[in-house]
Amino acid sequence: MGVRFKGWGTAVPDRVVTNDDLSKTLDTSDEWIRERTGIRERRIGGTAKSLGVTAGQRALAASGYGVDDIDFLVVATTTPDRITPATATLIAAEMGLTCPAMDVNAACSGFMYAVRTAYGLLETGQRRVLVIGAENLSRWVDWSDRNMAVLLADGAGATVLEYDETGNDLLSFSLGANGNWADLLTCEHEGFFQMDGKEVFRRAVRVVVDSAEQAMADADVKAEDIALVVPHQANIRIIQAATQRLGIDMERAVVVLDRYGNTSSASIPLAMDDAIANGRVKAGEYALLTGFGAGMTWASAVVRWS
């Protein structure tokens, strides 16, 4: 069986918030944020629905398909517009999709969980699945809490996955979850994101490395074969530590967190879109897509661009 990526699209709010902007109201600095996280600025605004619709429309246009060609919509979001109905139904209505639509919440691993879900749907009879990661994290940030305010931001990214007997892009997956670590990064109803940053950092590196190694072993691919790493964009130091432990040159990793901060489910498609725009996605080459997030959850996949 084959599943191919058929087009990507993204959306970010227009409003740019720089580190200096944050320093005006928080006890922080551009220097600290850049050194400790790699983030220079982020985009704030929109809703999961509004950003998701734009990203979804752009991915659909890039795929060459229309709304009637999509037979399932999976939206990864940690920050749905409402508890119910699912943001996917709101996005589907706005886009004119009439197919089944549902949300997946696996925090910052959400996009990869949604891709894994789409793979399963394509394996069992669907032809084309639109996968969208859409986040409005800023709504759940306490803007007087420097721990979270410097990290989180808004955005969306999307792709169309198609069943295709002539080629296959997705060679392996390694997903996991451990709810015993739920309190390390959490947001209660009517509350704000809270995090034990140091512990999240430590465990993130470990789960990314372990799941990436498992996915590479399952795909029978070695670290030196990986031409491109598309990691979840949380902290440049997590990406550096993980690639170093995996034995993959940091030059091969896509980094967009300097411009967008941590956009959770949107961060991997935002990075993918950037890699495509810069000519870094080449037929026949191997890529590692890898994410981690609250839960904790983690998810890696090895891709070979057909």
Ligand code: COA
């Ligand atoms: N601005 C300025 N100073 C800050 C600060 C901020 N936003 N946050 C913390 N500090 C201070 C601390 O008070 C501490 O000061 P001290 O040395 O006087 O005690 C110092 O900076 C170092 O703090 P520390 O917490 O040790 O920093 P860190 O190197 O662990 O970086 C994070 C903090 C949050 C950036 C880092 O732990 C991290 O990225 N963790 C993972 C978070 C993550 O990826 N979450 C998303 C998961 S999907």
